[in-house]
Amino acid sequence: MKVPHITSGIISICLGGLFYYLTLDFPKLNTADTGAAFLPRIYCGLLILFGIILLIQGIRDHSKNEESSQTVRYALISMVIVLAYILVIPYIGFYVSTALTIFSLLFFSKVRKAVTLVSVPLGAVLFVFLVFEKLLKVSIPMGSLFL
Amino acid sequence: MSLLMEGIVNILHWDVLLFLTFGTLLGIIIGSLPGLTSTMGVALMLPLTFGMDAVTGILLLIGVYFGSVYGGSLTAILINTPGTPASAATVIDGYPLTQKGKAQKALTVSTLSCAIGGLVSVIVLILVAPQLANFALKFSAPESFALALFGLSIVSSIAGDSLVKGLMAGTLGLLIASIGLDPIGGFPRFTFGMSELSSGINFIPIMIGLFAASEAFKSMEDIFTENKVKVTIDKVKLKWLEFKGLIGTILRSAGIGTFTGMVPGAGADIAAFVAYNEAKRFAKNKEEFGKGDLRGVAAPEAAGNSVTGGAMIPLLTLGIPGDAVTAVLLGALMVQGLQPGPMLFESNGPIVYTLFVGMLLANVLLLVFGLLGIRLFTKVLLIPQTILTPLILMLCVVGAYSLGNNYFDIVVMFIAGVVGYFFKRFKIPASPVILGLILGPMLESNFRRALVMSQGDLSIFYTRPITVVLLVIAVITLFTPLFSKKLFKKS
Structure with missing residues (x-):
């Protein structure tokens, strides 16, 4: 298990989820415009996706953690x-x-x-x-x- | 030709030369201080020029402009602190070169690339300004969106060891860039009721925090570890063969920079990242990129500085400023009674050509000061880490603050510094965040403007030739490192 991958994966998923939740209140002005929430939601979805990939990579990786937390x-x-x-x-x-x-x-x-x-x-x-x-x-x- | 000769004669006055030299030197200092941008430097010097004659005043500002774009690379290479946004791409290979003891070589390459890039762009400005400006004017919202997407696709090249981490960092940058008022409807997004967030988060404090403050926090750690990294300064000079190998990269990057400079809204920062990516794509051995490759310094430096000449093309020929700094220059020209536009060349031909000669000279001055100063600049590395680290942290604070005399920017810088430190520990690259922050607003506003133009019809993105070409290049750029890694593994 690689701790940095898992930690960054979890943070990415949480951030994506939180910001996605915040976009639910954003209004859509007219039919031609995609609205204030469109691109932020795509970014949130991507953050969640990359977070999941990192999480899986971290769980599958059996190499030793290099960084010492002493310093x-x-x-x-x-x-x-x-x-x-x-x-x-x-x-x-x-x-x-x-x-x-x-x-x-x-x-x-x-x-x-x-x-x-x-x-x-x-x-x-x-x-x-x-x-x-x-x-x-x-x-x-x-x-x-x-x- | 006679106008050019007249320009040369006009420039040979002691006051013109003195102010151009002073401007260039001051620009180098401003550029090397984190948080102080070219725009700020030019704007600060603007009132000084009111009492001067047109040529002297404008050339003082041009000296500051050109000098500051170059100056940003000095601290980027030496202490991992990009002085200006344009030098954020220089950090990727510049700082590893310093860590290898090759700071002098990196600075030589940066100086030569800057000067050559700048000279090429001014020559292009003199020769083909009006024709190129007309082409750049064909860029409407769909083309600018495609250009921003192309810029973002570079993330895959600067991601380092983990593509997923790079993409994640780039997406985070885009998400942060969406904080503030939505560019079309004006709805406040992710502001949490804070007025400071309504105009969005400026990327410069984030850049200072992610690169400089995080490095300072890491240095504090290194001070206490047994195996301290001792930075050496090898006095090995750049060999002619090495320079010869860089000429192609420099000229290509100068072309990229000149063209990017002409496109309104795309500045030196974008040009530097695009040129870095292209240098990597053209290279046969890509493995050294990110670990201290001279081409990784030459490309962003040549492109960043060649934007200066490129940005002058729409300014002088059409009266359209491409970015903030040329907007200030536009004001300076108008204060002097010069109205930029198609008529400027006819009504004020001698002055315009004097400015051209002055721009060429400013680049030569950069070369002279840069090469002469390398030994002096590298002395900063001899300062013990215990003293340098607190000074860098202080510069981070004062740099973030001085950007807009805003205390909130210091807080943003600090948070970015802490995040950047953990990015380093988790081996997440910081450059994609900056790329996302720079390009996010350009991407979103042009994407939505294009859809409003087409009344929601997505075909606007695949029926316009320039847009299609840029989108195809973006897709190729994004996936090339992925495929080349797989091919490399197979072979």
């Missing part, structure tokens, strides 16, 4: 750090949250050199300020706490 937690922790970063941007603004996030990710990656821990976050923030805010006139969010 996933490191990726998951970095995702949590980035999620926290994104969630605090509206409150403390882009610059402060970016500096803190880069510092956290560096620390998490076992960087302990004080120079690196300080210069990389500050350098990155300066780069965004000069290139994005000053040169390209992007209005970087300042955060509700600082406004």
Whole structure:
């Protein structure tokens, strides 16, 4: 049994089924037009079909699963750090949250050199300020706490 | 010929050359930053040109336009982060080449292909612009639908090891593309009452998440594993024989790109994927594609950049912008008092030919800056992974946000990044999702428009010659990898 095939197959079938269910409320305007639901329903049907094929392939496949799940937690922790970063941007603004996030990710990656821990976050923030805010006139969010 | 000579003389002014050079350099920087598109770069520079004379102002914008299309490939090849949608196809073979230590070679091929593609398209623009524009204008809804379907059929070539997974990913892209207001009736689909979803999900944050953020999450994992992948930079240069072997691919892709550029609604992203597919189809040994084949870099790069010249054809000869960036350029031309259309060549011949010469020069500048900068660009690979990964994640966030100063795009990018990470673990290819996202709206709106045109009669799709040819090619493209795999297994 191949876990990735089975997992992706099940997710594909569920997604296809859910979105197909949502199309049931879509209206059809006139006879010439196929309506808002026509193509999405085809896509959902295809997702279910490919999901079933993947599921069968996964059940029939008796080769060993190659991927180790030991290292996933490191990726998951970095995702949590980035999620926290994104969630605090509206409150403390882009610059402060970016500096803190880069510092956290560096620390998490076992960087302990004080120079690196300080210069990389500050350098990155300066780069965004000069290139994005000053040169390209992007209005970087300042955060509700600082406004 | 005399107009062309006049164009050459007009361009040899220090201010024109200076602004063209500045525009090209700025374009390369903009293109290499994820989330910043050619359209955004040109639009940002537009107000600067108001006080300039027509030639200097337009050439500054053209420099930004051409430079940004090229710049997107740098980060695509080096850090698996396509700077622009057009370079999403370059990632497929460009990044594996970097992982093999051949970043310098990949960048050389990308630079040469871009410059040649761009030059070919401008030469085509000079020689046969009006005739080609008339042909492209024959594209109505059924033809555009068939073109989109042909583009989608490429999924089977970029699916990687599992065709089913590739098709599943492509279908997922199409389904995501159907989120938002339905293109004909305006009914909100899959919006869950969220106003942010009513205009659909922009594919650029998804692209940034799927390619760049997911790679950064994977790198965080690699930092902690014992067997870290150490990227080396071999100083092996591109050999003449290798380049000679690529010329056919580059010229074919330049042709594809120039033509795609002329078709309204089809941009550099579509051209790059189509050219990649054709390069693979024409290749005798297809096995190396997706694992780091130079042809896989040359094709999308030549096609992506040759769209620039192609897109100028309907713009200058008919006054029709083929995509968003040429729409901004149309505005710039009109601000300068130039009215694009059939009369432009008669009333402003010297200016038009000066622009042509400037476009040729912009491509030469790309070649010079690209080749000179390769050593500098590859230095990014020497930055330790522990430092580069947080910086990439920051660029993902600021890139997604700056696309439309929209916080929601950051959320979309993050979700796509998480999904992309699990795609990597489950060995599901990400490129088909992008292809589905890019082509989904074009496919649906033209399919339904065609049916409205024919009052629901499906024969509209098999009674028009261009449509039939494109549909047949689409079917062949979709099934060729399947049959060739079976034949390969049998033999």
